[in-house]
Amino acid sequence: xxxxxxxxxxxxxxxxxxxxxxxxxxxxxxxxAVKEEGGQLVALWGSDDRAPGGGFGIHVALLxxxxxxxxxxxxxxxxxxxxxxxxxxxxxxRMQRAAFDLLGIRASxxxxxxxxxxxxxxxxxxxxxxxxxxxxxPDRTTSHSTKPASGQVAGYHPSPLTPTDAYPFIRxxxxxxxxxxxxPIHAGTIEPGHFRFSVIGERILRLEERMGYTHKGTEKRFxxxxxxxxAKLAGRVSGDTHSAYTWAYCMAxxxxxxxxxxxxxxxxxxxxLEIERIAxxxxxxxxxGNDVALAFGFMQFWRLKEDWLRLSAKLxxxxxxxxxxxxxxxxxxIDDGGRAELAxxxxxxxxxxRSLKTIYDEHATLxxxxxxxxxxxxxxxxxLGLTGLAGRASAQAWDARAQFPLAPYDQxxxxxxxxxxxxxxxxxxxxxxxxxxxxxxxxxxxxCLPAGDLHAPLTAIQNVCEGIGxxxxxxxxxxxxxxxxxxxxxxxxxxxxxxxxxxxxxxVGVLGNIVPDFPLINKSFNLSYSGVDL
Numbered sequence: 358x359x360x361x362x363x364x365x366x367x368x369x370x371x372x373x374x375x376x377x378x379x380x381x382x383x384x385x386x387x388x389x390a391v392k393e394e395g396g397q398l399v400a401l402w403g404s405d406d407r408a409p410g411g412g413f414g415i416h417v418a419l420l421x422x423x424x425x426x427x428x429x430x431x432x433x434x435x436x437x438x439x440x441x442x443x444x445x446x447x448x449x450x451r452m453q454r455a456a457f458d459l460l461g462i463r464a465s466x467x468x469x470x471x472x473x474x475x476x477x478x479x480x481x482x483x484x485x486x487x488x489x490x491x492x493x494x495p496d497r498t499t500s501h502s503t504k505p506a507s508g509q510v511a512g513y514h515p516s517p518l519t520p521t522d523a524y525p526f527i528r529x530x531x532x533x534x535x536x537x538x539x540x541p542i543h544a545g546t547i548e549p550g551h552f553r554f555s556v557i558g559e560r561i562l563r564l565e566e567r568m569g570y571t572h573k574g575t576e577k578r579f580x581x582x583x584x585x586x587x588a589k590l591a592g593r594v595s596g597d598t599h600s601a602y603t604w605a606y607c608m609a610x611x612x613x614x615x616x617x618x619x620x621x622x623x624x625x626x627x628x629x630l631e632i633e634r635i636a637x638x639x640x641x642x643x644x645x646g647n648d649v650a651l652a653f654g655f656m657q658f659w660r661l662k663e664d665w666l667r668l669s670a671k672l673x674x675x676x677x678x679x680x681x682x683x684x685x686x687x688x689x690x691i692d693d694g695g696r697a698e699l700a701x702x703x704x705x706x707x708x709x710x711r712s713l714k715t716i717y718d719e720h721a722t723l724x725x726x727x728x729x730x731x732x733x734x735x736x737x738x739x740x741l742g743l744t745g746l747a748g749r750a751s752a753q754a755w756d757a758r759a760q761f762p763l764a765p766y767d768q769x770x771x772x773x774x775x776x777x778x779x780x781x782x783x784x785x786x787x788x789x790x791x792x793x794x795x796x797x798x799x800x801x802x803x804x805c806l807p808a809g810d811l812h813a814p815l816t817a818i819q820n821v822c823e824g825i826g827x828x829x830x831x832x833x834x835x836x837x838x839x840x841x842x843x844x845x846x847x848x849x850x851x852x853x854x855x856x857x858x859x860x861x862x863x864x865v866g867v868l869g870n871i872v873p874d875f876p877l878i879n880k881s882f883n884l885s886y887s888g889v890d891l
Contacts, residue, residue: 358423361390365426371612373424373761374825381430384417385440396421397742397755398446400836400853403456405488406431413437413462418825418836418853424761425827427838432462441467448742448858451889459486459576459891474569474890476522485577529555529563537872541570548886552875559871564864568889575891579850584610584684584815587847591837592679594852595888597637600629601830602837602852603682608763609839610684612824614816621809622686624765628802629678629687631795634831635706636665636677638788638795641883645785646717648877649726657713661706668702686812696803703796714789727782731866731878734779743862745833745855747882750787751779757829769801779866781881791831818845832856832885854888 358367358375365387367377379387388398397420404414412434419426430439441464442449453464454473461484463470479485528536535556541549549570555563575594579587591606592599604626611618639662646654666676672695673681681689691699717723733743738751748755757763758771774790776783823840833855840849859882867878 358421358426360387360394360396360421360423363390365390367426367428370427370825372763374612374827375424375426377426377428379428379430381415381432381439384415384428384430385442385445387426387428388417388419388442388445391419391421391426392445394422395739397744398442398449399425399744399834400838400851400857401442401449401452401456402838402851402853403460403462403486404840404849405460405486407434408488413460415439415456415462416838416851417442418838420755420834425825425836427825437462438465440465443467443469446742447740448861451861452857455891458484460484461487471525474572476569476572478572485574488580490577524567526553526565526567527563533557534562539875541567550886554872554875556872559873561867561870561872561875564867564875566860566864568860568886570890571887572890573887576851579847582847584841584845584847587850588683589680591850591852592682594891595854595856595885596677598633598830598832598835598854598885598888600626600633600678600682601828601835603680604630605826605828605835605837606839606850606852607682607684608826608828609824609837610815610841612826613822613839613841614818614824616685616815617813618686619810619813620764620807621690622811622813624802624806625687625690625811626682627765628691628799628806629673629681630828630830631798631802632665632669633678634795635792635799636662636669637831638792639665639706639710641880642713642785642788642792644880644883645727645781645877646723648880649723651720651723654713654717654723657709661709664702665706668699672699683812685815686810688811690811691803691806696806700800700803703799707793707796710789710792717785724782726874726877727785728780730781730870730874731881732778732780733862733866735777737865738779738862741862741865742858744858746787746791746831747784747859747862748833749774750776750783752777755834757827757834761827763827765802768805769798771798781877784881818843821848830855832883833859852888852891854885856884856888859884860889
């Protein structure tokens with residue numbers, strides 16, 4: 358792969374996907390070259406590779422002009438460390454901190470080395486993604502009794518935990534400065550996340566976030582799973598992005614095993630992905646109206662979303678299409694009658710969305726609240742790696758469906774929606790445009806759906822193998838990396854959500870705005886809590 362003036366020795370792993378292994382110094386040089394070319398860091402994660410006689414590994418996925426470059430470096434077992442990448446790609450900061458919390462792999466000379474995912478769920482010197490970690494470990498203090506206490510496993514006791522969380526939030530001081538703590542428990546049904554505001558009056562001077570309050574051990578849970586069960590778990594990393602995660606996982610498994618998926622199944626996967634995108638955009642457009650007291654917009658868009666979900670349940674057996682994408686294909690088909698019904702519903706929703714957009718465009722209060730609120734300027738978006746629909750609203754023209762299309766998008770000519778103002782209005786405009794484009798894609802997919810099988814068995818696994826999946830979900834690019842052991846069971850799975858890159862930009866977008874606008878700005882991004890808590 359040629360990046361800049363240097364030809365990096367990366368092997369093609371699939372269409373628009375490249376693979377390489379190198380020393381940490383080379384990885385650092387590659388990261389600089391990608392940055393200079395205008396590319397971005399998509400994901401960073403670690404692995405425990407000691408079982409085969411090695412050490413640890415650090416992996417990065419980089420978005421380049423040629424596609425996705427997946428690069429890995431071997432690290433020593435005794436003191437695993439690699440050069441800090443956050444000075445090149447600031448979005449690496451939280452990923453690096455999570456890699457240390459989970460594996461004890463440190464980014465050398467990183468400016469921010471605070472913990473990220475470790476609250477008080479495990480001890481400071483324990484690392485859950487190491488292969489020798491167990492959830493309940495022998496008590497290391499004074500008690501070795503085999504009599505279990507209530508709720509404990511016989512012979513084992515939870516490891517001693519740090520007495521307090523003591524997370525060192527950055528404080529803003531000065532005359533008239535106050536702190537407002539929001540969360541981590543919220544009044545609604547959203548997942549927990551802590552937002553600490555420094556304000557003068559209602560004006561926001563600084564926002565600092567912290568996530569990871571419901572650490573579910575998702576990556577640890579993958580270890581030892583069979584491939585089919587792994588697909589179910591992948592689809593539940595972030596529940597509103599089920600189809601994107603499951604497809605990315607299955608793509609990685611199919612790449613690792615050199616398996617071929619029937620054409621009809623691939624087209625149905627794309628259909629499910631666009632159905633998911635439409636449902637989420639409809640819901641968000643309603644919520645955005647609700648956050649500026651336009652209850653009419655909320656009710657109308659959620660009526661449309663409910664109609665869309667009910668039709669999904671009728672045609673495919675599940676409102677959110679859970680477990681319809683599986684390794685090797687899909688589990689459900691659509692007949693001619695269903696195709697006609699779905700196409701007709703797409704036409705109806707498109708007409709109603711067009712009418713609702715006119716109302717949003719002409720509603721003075723809504724436009725006043727949306728415009729110049731929560732701005733992320735294009736220059737800052739590029740520097741900090743803003744991605745997905747939020748990135749496209751700040752002139753970051755990246756959409757894998759359009760620029761690096763895999764089947765069937767390479768036959769559909771996807772139109773990318775972009776804006777430049779980077780405010781709440783721009784993010785709403787991108788959503789409106791993507792609803793219309795996805796409805797067009799749904800009709801095209803239905804019209805050109807090829808005949809054939811829905812599923813093909815995976816190629817038998819003989820040795821350790823690995824693959825990566827890359828899908829443009831409704832928030833942005835979803836990446837899932839998979840390593841399968843020689844026994845056919847999962848050894849390491851890393852699912853990456855675009856919210857990793859975008860949460861820090863919420864902190865930037867609120868600066869100078871008033872506290873009551875935070876819910877509106879936050880909803881205009883609508884990022885995943887679960888997706889960054891693995």
